[in-house]
Amino acid sequence: xxxxxxxxxxxxxxxxxxxxxxxxxxxxxxxWPGVTVEKKEATxxxxxxEVRLVDLPGTYxxxxxxxxxRVTRDYLLNERPDVVIDVxxxxxxxxxxxxxxxxxxxxxxxxxxxxxxxxxxxxGIEIDTELLAKVLEVAVAATVATxxxxxxxxxxxxxRLAAARPATIAAHNAACRDASLAEARPHVARYGPLVxxxxxxxxxxxxxxxxxxxxxxxxxWLAVKLLEGDVGAQALLDGTGEGLRKQIAEQRxxxxxxxxxxxxxxxxxxxxxxxxxxxxxxIRQRPIDRxxxxxxxxRVVLHRWLGIPIFFAMLWFVFHTTFDGAQPFVDFIxxxxxxxxxxxxxxxxxAIGAPGWVASLVSEGVIGGAGFVLTFVPILFFLYLxxxxxxxxxxxxxxxxxxxxxxxxxxxxxxxxIPMILGFGCNVPAVYATRSLDSYRDRVxxxxxxxxxSCSARLPVYAVFVAAFFVEWRSTVIFSLYLLGILLxxxxxxxxxxxxxxxxxxxxxxxxxxxxxxxxxxxxxxxxEKLQSxxxxxxxxxxxxxxxxxFFLNLPWGVQNPGDSYFGRVAGTVAxxxxxxxxxxxxxxxxLLTGVIAKEVVVSTMGEIYTPEPKVAATPPAVAAEIAEIGxxxxxxxxxxxxxxxAGLRLLPAPAQAPPPSALAQRMRxxxxxxxxxxxxxxxxxxxxxxxTMAALGQELGWRWSAFAAAYLxxxxxxxxxxxxxxxxxxxxx
Amino acid sequence: MxxxxxxxxxxxxxxxxxxxxxxxxxxxxxxxxxxxxxxxxYHLARQIDPHLGIATVYRTLKLFAEKGLVDxxxxxxxxxxxxxxPESHHDHLICVRCGTVVEFARAQIEALQEEVARDEGxxxxxxxxxxxxxxxxxxxxxxxxxxxxxxxxxARLVRNLAQLAPGExxxxxxxxxxxxxxxxxxxMGLVVGEVIRVERIAPLGDPISIRVKGTSLALRxxxxxxxxxxxxxxxxxxxx
Numbered sequence: 006x007x008x009x010x011x012x013x014x015x016x017x018x019x020x021x022x023x024x025x026x027x028x029x030x031x032x033x034x035x036x037w038p039g040v041t042v043e044k045k046e047a048t049x050x051x052x053x054x055e056v057r058l059v060d061l062p063g064t065y066x067x068x069x070x071x072x073x074x075r076v077t078r079d080y081l082l083n084e085r086p087d088v089v090i091d092v093x094x095x096x097x098x099x100x101x102x103x104x105x106x107x108x109x110x111x112x113x114x115x116x117x118x119x120x121x122x123x124x125x126x127x128x129g130i131e132i133d134t135e136l137l138a139k140v141l142e143v144a145v146a147a148t149v150a151t152x153x154x155x156x157x158x159x160x161x162x163x164x165r166l167a168a169a170r171p172a173t174i175a176a177h178n179a180a181c182r183d184a185s186l187a188e189a190r191p192h193v194a195r196y197g198p199l200v201x202x203x204x205x206x207x208x209x210x211x212x213x214x215x216x217x218x219x220x221x222x223x224x225x226w227l228a229v230k231l232l233e234g235d236v237g238a239q240a241l242l243d244g245t246g247e248g249l250r251k252q253i254a255e256q257r258x259x260x261x262x263x264x265x266x267x268x269x270x271x272x273x274x275x276x277x278x279x280x281x282x283x284x285x286x287x288i289r290q291r292p293i294d295r296x297x298x299x300x301x302x303x304r305v306v307l308h309r310w311l312g313i314p315i316f317f318a319m320l321w322f323v324f325h326t327t328f329d330g331a332q333p334f335v336d337f338i339x340x341x342x343x344x345x346x347x348x349x350x351x352x353x354x355x356a357i358g359a360p361g362w363v364a365s366l367v368s369e370g371v372i373g374g375a376g377f378v379l380t381f382v383p384i385l386f387f388l389y390l391x392x393x394x395x396x397x398x399x400x401x402x403x404x405x406x407x408x409x410x411x412x413x414x415x416x417x418x419x420x421x422x423i424p425m426i427l428g429f430g431c432n433v434p435a436v437y438a439t440r441s442l443d444s445y446r447d448r449v450x451x452x453x454x455x456x457x458x459s460c461s462a463r464l465p466v467y468a469v470f471v472a473a474f475f476v477e478w479r480s481t482v483i484f485s486l487y488l489l490g491i492l493l494x495x496x497x498x499x500x501x502x503x504x505x506x507x508x509x510x511x512x513x514x515x516x517x518x519x520x521x522x523x524x525x526x527x528x529x530x531x532x533x534e535k536l537q538s539x540x541x542x543x544x545x546x547x548x549x550x551x552x553x554x555x556f557f558l559n560l561p562w563g564v565q566n567p568g569d570s571y572f573g574r575v576a577g578t579v580a581x582x583x584x585x586x587x588x589x590x591x592x593x594x595x596x597l598l599t600g601v602i603a604k605e606v607v608v609s610t611m612g613e614i615y616t617p618e619p620k621v622a623a624t625p626p627a628v629a630a631e632i633a634e635i636g637x638x639x640x641x642x643x644x645x646x647x648x649x650x651x652a653g654l655r656l657l658p659a660p661a662q663a664p665p666p667s668a669l670a671q672r673m674r675x676x677x678x679x680x681x682x683x684x685x686x687x688x689x690x691x692x693x694x695x696x697x698t699m700a701a702l703g704q705e706l707g708w709r710w711s712a713f714a715a716a717y718l719x720x721x722x723x724x725x726x727x728x729x730x731x732x733x734x735x736x737x738x739x
Numbered sequence: 740m741x742x743x744x745x746x747x748x749x750x751x752x753x754x755x756x757x758x759x760x761x762x763x764x765x766x767x768x769x770x771x772x773x774x775x776x777x778x779x780x781y782h783l784a785r786q787i788d789p790h791l792g793i794a795t796v797y798r799t800l801k802l803f804a805e806k807g808l809v810d811x812x813x814x815x816x817x818x819x820x821x822x823x824x825p826e827s828h829h830d831h832l833i834c835v836r837c838g839t840v841v842e843f844a845r846a847q848i849e850a851l852q853e854e855v856a857r858d859e860g861x862x863x864x865x866x867x868x869x870x871x872x873x874x875x876x877x878x879x880x881x882x883x884x885x886x887x888x889x890x891x892x893x894a895r896l897v898r899n900l901a902q903l904a905p906g907e908x909x910x911x912x913x914x915x916x917x918x919x920x921x922x923x924x925x926x927m928g929l930v931v932g933e934v935i936r937v938e939r940i941a942p943l944g945d946p947i948s949i950r951v952k953g954t955s956l957a958l959r960x961x962x963x964x965x966x967x968x969x970x971x972x973x974x975x976x977x978x979x
Contacts, residue, residue, distance in 0.1 A: 066926030070919045100928045100952040197794075198801055234918075265813070266931070270914070273925040274932075275794075282792030299955075303939070312942040406957045410943035413959065419946075514923050514962060517948055517955035 007048075007055045009084070010163050013077060013108060014092035015101055016063030017399075017518040019120045021045075022150035023092055024060045025530050027159065032060075034534045043440075045534075051160050059086065067107040068230070069237025072445055078237065081111055082222055085174070087167040090116045090159060095125035095132060095147070098288065102280035103273075105141070110226040112177025114166040115143040118159060122147040129291035137287040151524050178212075178224050196229075196275030199263055203256045204228045210252055215245045232257060233269045299519040303403070312407045319400070320426055326650050327387040328430040328461065333645030334383035337638050342376030345631040362562075366555055374551025377603065378544040381433055381697065385539055388427065388434040389532040392441065395423075397523025397531075401441055402515055409513065415495055416502030418442055418513065421451040425494070428458030429487075432694055436701040437535065443515070446506055449706055453501060453714055456694040457494040459487050462604040466689050469608050470682045473670035482683075486690050493691065493721070539701075546700040554602060572598070586688065586723060587681040587730035597688070603695045611673070680738040684730040691722035749823070753808040763788045764799045765823075768809060774820035774840050778910070778932055793932075812840075812869070818912070818932075830868040841874070896970040900937070900949065901963035908936040909968025920962060928952035934971060 014020040024032065028047035045060040061080060062073035069075050081089070091108055093101035098119075108115055119125070119132060138145040144162045148155035195201055207228040211219050218241060219227070230238035231253050242249065260268040306315055347368050354364045395401045401420065409419030420442050428435035435455045439448045467483050475482045557572040576595035583589045583597075592611070600607035677685065693715045694702065702711035750757040750765060767783035768775065775783065781796040800821060804811040812820045812831065820840070828849065832841040848868070856863040903909060911933050914924055928951045929935070936950045946959045958966075 066922065068922050068926070070922050097953050100954065103926060103928070195794075197798055198805075269918075269922065270925065270931065274930055277928070277930050277933075278792070278794030278797060282794040285790060285792045307939055307941070307948075309940075309942050402957070406941050406946060406948065407943070409957075409959070410941060410945045413945070513946065513957070513959045514920075514927060515957045516927070517957055 007057050008051075008088070008164055008167060009057045009059070009086040010088050010090060010160075011059045011061055011080065011084075011086040012090050012092060013061045013081070013104070014063060014118075015065055015094065015104060017516055018063070018092050018094040018101065019150040020063060020092040021060065022524070022527050023090075023118060023120060023148060023156065023159075024058065025527055026150050026153045026156045028058050029530065030533065032058075032530075032534065034538055052164075054164070056160065059084075064104065066104060067111075067226075068233070068235050071443075073443075075237065081108075081113065086113060087171075088116060088163040089113050090118055090163060091143075092118045092120050092148075095119040095121050096128055096130060098132065099277075099280050099284045102283060103276055105143075106276050106279060107226070109141065109143070110223065110229060112174065112223045112226075114170045115141075116159060116163050116166060117141070117143045117145045118155075119145060119147045120150055122155065123149045123152070131289040131291065133287045133289070137283070140283055140286060151527075174220065174223055178219060195279060196272050197278070200232070200260060200268075200271060200275060203232060203260060207231060207253065207256060210249060214249045215242065218242070218245065229272060232260065233272050234267075235269075299399075302520055303517075306400070306403055307406060316404055316407045319395075319404070320423065323391045323395070323423075324426060324430060327384060327391060327427070327434070329649040329652075330646045331383040331387045332649060333642040334386075335380045337642035338379050338383065339376065340638060341635050342372060342379065345628075345635060346376075347372050348631075349628065362559065365559065366552070370552040370555030371548065373555075374548040375544070377551065378540060378547050378697075381431075382536060382540070384431055385434055385437070385536055386532060388438065389535045390528065392423075392438060393528045393531045394523055396441060397521065397527065399518045399520045402517050405515060406517065413513075415498030416506065417451060417454075417498060418444070418447045421447060424451055424455060425458055428455040428460060430461055432456055432458065432460045432698040433701050436698060436705055437539070439705065449710055450498070450501055450506060452702055452706055452710070453717070454494040454498055456698060456714060456718055457490045457497065457691065459490045459690055460604065462695070463689055465605045465608045466600075467686055469611070469670065469673070470677075470686055473673045474677070474679045474682045482686075486686060489687070490690055493725075497717075497721075538704075546703070547696055550602065550696045554599070582723075585731070586726035587684040588677070588688075590676065592676070593685065597692065600689065601693055601696055603697070604689065607689060678738075680730060680733040683733070684726040687729050688722045688726040691718055691725060693719050693722075749808060753803070753806040755802065755806050755808060760788070760791060760795055761799055761802075763791065764796060765803070765808070768803075768821055769823050774812060774822050776818040776820050778818075780821065812867075830870070832870045832872065832874075898968060898970060899964045900935070900958070900966040900968055901947070901960050903937045903968070903970070905937050905939045906973065907970060908934055908973045909970050910934045911966060912969050913967040915965045915967065920965070924962075924966070927956060928954070929956075929966060935968065936973065 012020055012024050024045060024047075028045075028049070031047040031049050032045050033047060034043060034045050043062070047058045049056055059080065061077045064071070064074045064077050066074060067078045067081075069078065080086075089108055089111075091105050093105060105115070105117065117137070119134065119137075125132065132147075134145045134147060137143075144166050146155055146158045146162055148159065150156065196204065204225065205228075208224045211224050211228060222241060227238060227241065231242070234257060257268050260271055264271045266274075305311060308315075350367055350372060351364055354367060392401075395404070401423070404423060405419030407419070408422045412419055412421050421439075423441065424435045424438040427438050432455050435458065436452050439451045439455075442448045442451060464483070467486060471479045471482050554572070557575065558570050560571045573591060573595060576598055577591040579598075580589045580591045580594040583594055588594070596607045596610040599610040673682075693699075699711050699715060702714055747757060749769075750761065755761060764780060764784050766787065767780050771779070771783060777793075777797055777800055780800065781791070781793045784791050784796060800809065800811075800819075803809040804821070807824055809821045810824045812822070829842045829844040830848065832843060852866060852868075853863055897912060898909065900909065911929060911931050913931065914921060914929055933951060938948045938950050938955060940947050941957075946957045947963055948955050948957050949963075950956075
């Protein structure tokens with residue numbers, strides 16, 4: 006028998022920290038089927054018994070108005086875990102009990118984990134846990150997730166409870182039907198003399214007219230939700246008679262008339278009434294003179310004049326540190342992969358007598374692809390480090406608070422700002438950063454606009470063209486491209502808000518949690534979860550794409566000139582499509598095609614096509630020496646990272662920049678004109694996101710949105726390049 | 740026009756088992772000279788017995804009203820008001836601006852009402868008459884939405900949440916949001932009767948952050964406008 010335990014609770018109560026403290030690295034992170042709400046699970050053996058933990062999304066209620074609420078209630082209703090561990094914030098017991106009372110109606114044994122017990126003590130809040138357990142008929146444990154105090158008790162308590170009170174619906178419903186017993190059970194939320202009889206009446210009707218349904222769904226919970234007018238509960242009634250529906254409508258009307266308020270309000274009021282009463286009974290508040298640190302920080306961070314400068318300073322710091330700090334590691338990984346690792350593989354393959362094409366496939370397709378995936382790991386590490394700190398500390402919500410007004414106008418949420426800005430560094434972490442957004446709609450909308458933020462990989466492309474054509478106006482041209490991207494994002498934001506997402510106004514009610522110190526352990530677990538999921542999911546697709554592209558470049562067998570490969574032929578076939586926009590050659594098209602893998606590859610492909618270099622033959626490796634070299638390289642990368650971060654903060658002089666390539670520039674002037682160059686750059690700015698971004702979009706939003714993003718960006722890019730090129734020609738440019 | 744009968748007799752006459760809590764609540768209503776609402780009664784009763792929960796107060800008030808111990812009045816301000824059922828009948832004048840309630844009785848009116856009922860073939864069991872208007876103090880004042888916060892005891896000032904300045908507090912009178920938002924607001928503790936305080940306004944003027952049930956919530960203006968509050972005086976309250 007597996008003991009199935011679900012963790013439920015409000016957002017910001019330390020639920021994830023508690024789950025982490027129990028399950029740690031055993032947690033498996035995935036998505037709930039059909040939605041992009043994170044699902045964390047762990048299966049392990051505890052005291053000789055198999056235990057399966059599920060961390061449900063944080064919710065304030067069990068209604069069906071947000072994805073999180075739906076996921077939580079569907080799981081609890083359909084899977085019926087043996088025990089629910091309800092994590093509550095001991096410092097805000099009253100509001101947390103609103104959810105607890107709804108959980109109790111499901112008839113599943115509940116362990117109340119009074120988390121942040123230490124904080125409550127500091128604030129002079131004394132909770133009589135024994136009384137609380139008696140009043141609510143639950144087990145109560147005081148916990149501190151960050152220090153793991155009391156955490157060890159949770160599993161044994163849950164197991165004891167599950168054994169003592171099985172969570173069968175039959176038992177629950179029997180108790181529920183027996184009115185006198187229900188009366189004697191104080192833990193069942195009561196809604197006063199007006200609503201209680203209605204609940205009982207409807208409960209009886211459900212047993213009579215929807216017997217099959219009540220075998221699956223706890224009758225009391227269902228009755229209450231139906232009286233509240235909950236849409237999800239009404240959907241459960243499908244297939245039952247019309248009489249039941251009429252009765253519900255009638256009962257709802259009765260409550261409305263008698264209470265003078267709508268039933269949902271009356272029932273919520275009842276719940277808060279009980280919560281208030283329970284809190285009054287079990288809590289002793291010692292008066293304590295305590296300065297509220299959160300209020301002090303907020304006074305500065307959300308200050309009318311300082312708020313926005315502080316936000317931008319923070320953003321600049323995150324942006325800069327993420328990309329500059331990660332760069333030495335990116336270079337290091339590149340060197341290791343293309344150097345020693347590739348050589349070892351080649352030597353190994355030669356030793357076992359593999360044919361040359363296998364060696365080429367492995368080195369260019371597999372190692373190239375895998376290495377490419379790995380180069381994102383340092384960037385994502387820094388990104389998640391900062392996201393973890395920003396979210397865990399509570400600043401993320403403040404950033405949204407400060408910037409919301411601005412983003413609201415283009416239909417976005419204040420929290421969209423951080424992903425958008427990160428997009429200037431790299432679209433991939435930016436897409437992952439949309440996780441901090443609560444609603445799926447905001448997540449989709451923000452992610453669709455992120456590719457318009459000109460990422461750092463597009464800069465080398467601009468740099469090459471600018472060096473060849475616009476040396477004098479270098480910064481103006483590049484700045485205009487960035488600006489164009491931003492304007493396009495604003496424009497498309499408006500457009501999407503009015504077309505795809507019309508009418509779906511998201512509710513902006515966001516909690517500003519108190520500031521806290523994220524613990525090192527939770528940060529590392531957070532980063533670990535995200536990175537391994539990136540490497541596993543996105544990595545697989547990127548690797549596959551990389552291998553497919555290799556085949557296209559190297560088929561038919563023995564092809565010498567890339568123009569004759571399938572790839573070249575495909576490029577040649579689609580090239581006429583680009584004639585109206587000014588670059589209908591197979592070379593330009595081919596470069597753009599490879600640019601789908603990564604935008605900076607456009608430059609290297611152009612380099613290869615326009616100025617081919619002979620390949621350097623591999624030399625036999627000295628494995629031991631190379632391993633030592635790798636170690637030294639890593640240490641150097643750490644040092645460089647620190648230097649780069651400090652240099653960016655103007656604490657150290659910046660390292661010298663490499664000069665831009667110039668041999669290529671000459672060749673490009675032969676094939677491009679300035680107008681064509683501009684059209685090309687505009688196209689590179691907007692066209693299809695790179696494979697990694699598409700993989701990230703697919704992983705976060707599903708493949709349909711990913712394909713949609715590619716399609717709309719491609720058309721937008723083509724359209725803009727067309728306007729640029731043809732418009733320029735009309736004005737008399739070549 | 741307050742009754743002087745003692746509580747014990749009152750409860751007995753109304754066939755209500757005189758538990759300790761019920762006595763306390765009945766006493767609170769009797770000792771108040773006005774028409775207190777449930778929240779007020781709760782606070783008064785808590786001074787006598789600090790362990791009393793608001794749920795108990797609501798339940799008890801409903802019981803009292805059912806048994807005829809108290810009269811429940813709805814003066815259209817979203818709150819039920821209670822008074823110990825008087826031995827003699829009287830009617831009410833209600834000021835829509837400050838909420839003042841004046842009791843009056845006129846034999847002619849009573850007679851006229853009975854006459855009307857008789858003419859229509861009605862057997863009159865009970866009646867209430869409530870006259871709404873502006874009291875002498877409020878006559879000639881500006882509409883309350885533009886008024887400065889009320890300081891006079893008993894005066895009510897109704898605004899929507901978006902109209903409050905940082906530091907001002909209000910008791911929720913009505914949550915007028917559409918279903919989805921309404922549910923969300925309810926689940927986050929924004930229920931009628933709750934006292935909330937505006938903490939601050941974002942640098943760009945929107946959203947605002949409010950304090951409710953010990954936590955801070957950020958709301959945009961359209962959402963805040965749906966929440967109607969009655970301003971409660973605060974020490975730290977200041978106007979722009």
